[in-house]
Amino acid sequence: MACSATVPLLPKIAGAQDRRAVWHVLGSNGGPRVVTNRSNPANVLMIGDTPYIVDCGYGVTRQLVRAGLPLTSLEQIFITHLHSDHALECGNLIYCSWSTGLDNEVTVHAPEGAKAMMDAYMESIRFDLDVRIGDENKPDLRNMVKVREIGDSGVVFENSDVTVTAFRTPHPPIVKRNYAFRFDVAEGSFVYACDTAYNPALADFAQGADVLIHEALYEPGFADMAVRSRNKSESFREHIFNSHTSTEHVGQIAAAAKVKKLVLSHLVPGDDESITDDMWLEGVRRHYDGEAIVAHDFMEITI
Ligand SMILES: [Zn+2]
Numbered sequence: 001m002a003c004s005a006t007v008p009l010l011p012k013i014a015g016a017q018d019r020r021a022v023w024h025v026l027g028s029n030g031g032p033r034v035v036t037n038r039s040n041p042a043n044v045l046m047i048g049d050t051p052y053i054v055d056c057g058y059g060v061t062r063q064l065v066r067a068g069l070p071l072t073s074l075e076q077i078f079i080t081h082l083h084s085d086h087a088l089e090c091g092n093l094i095y096c097s098w099s100t101g102l103d104n105e106v107t108v109h110a111p112e113g114a115k116a117m118m119d120a121y122m123e124s125i126r127f128d129l130d131v132r133i134g135d136e137n138k139p140d141l142r143n144m145v146k147v148r149e150i151g152d153s154g155v156v157f158e159n160s161d162v163t164v165t166a167f168r169t170p171h172p173p174i175v176k177r178n179y180a181f182r183f184d185v186a187e188g189s190f191v192y193a194c195d196t197a198y199n200p201a202l203a204d205f206a207q208g209a210d211v212l213i214h215e216a217l218y219e220p221g222f223a224d225m226a227v228r229s230r231n232k233s234e235s236f237r238e239h240i241f242n243s244h245t246s247t248e249h250v251g252q253i254a255a256a257a258k259v260k261k262l263v264l265s266h267l268v269p270g271d272d273e274s275i276t277d278d279m280w281l282e283g284v285r286r287h288y289d290g291e292a293i294v295a296h297d298f299m300e301i302t303i
């Protein structure tokens, strides 16, 4: 299903009373360009009524609302790295939740640099915060956000529903702090690796996972994407090819990890609708014979 302005409100997240974990893809496009058919990278793992936000690309707030999530239930946010397609709307998501009535603390789990990013964001909206605290008797949002910067690989969050483990994975040439996440829940585990260069070590991190959500680069689509991006430089080409994982390599990771289900998301180029799901999966299927699907916005994934 493609996402477009005609997609109706989808009131399907709110009100989930059981503790079954459901992964909702909110944005399946890769990269910072804003396009019409897919939103920028964003996901939410719902366990009961508790949302665990995974990446905050542009549009995450609107996509959550369209999915029927009350923003006031926001608590935990996980960000893989500080590329804008993963972090640009973190501040606005928290702000919009606050303006909707959020009154609890929100924790942002993100790489080094996230604290400075959030401090700068709060400063950028200082006028509005000061006015609304005075005019509307609202709590001070600056005291409601805790940033936990992720260091080495390891457990970054744990409660009775989920254990979240971060795993450092390369995203060259310049990004040094970049993580995949594993969410171990009662039914099994979801692993999320968006972005990453081809990294065979991810197969160990994802070993036996029920669901692997992995980024994918469809290499033949690059030339046209460079035209749409108005960037035909060699360094752009190197960035795309060195920092992402081809569909063939994703298949090799999924096979080595023996995951039960593979989901391709963070699609590059996700805006090229001439690339069919079968084309995305062709390289994967040369190496992996398990269940493999291509993510679309508002797709729900369960174990
Ligand atoms: Zn990205």
Ligand SMILES: [Zn+2]
Residues within 6 Å of the ligand: 081, 083, 171, 195
């Ligand atoms: Zn990136």
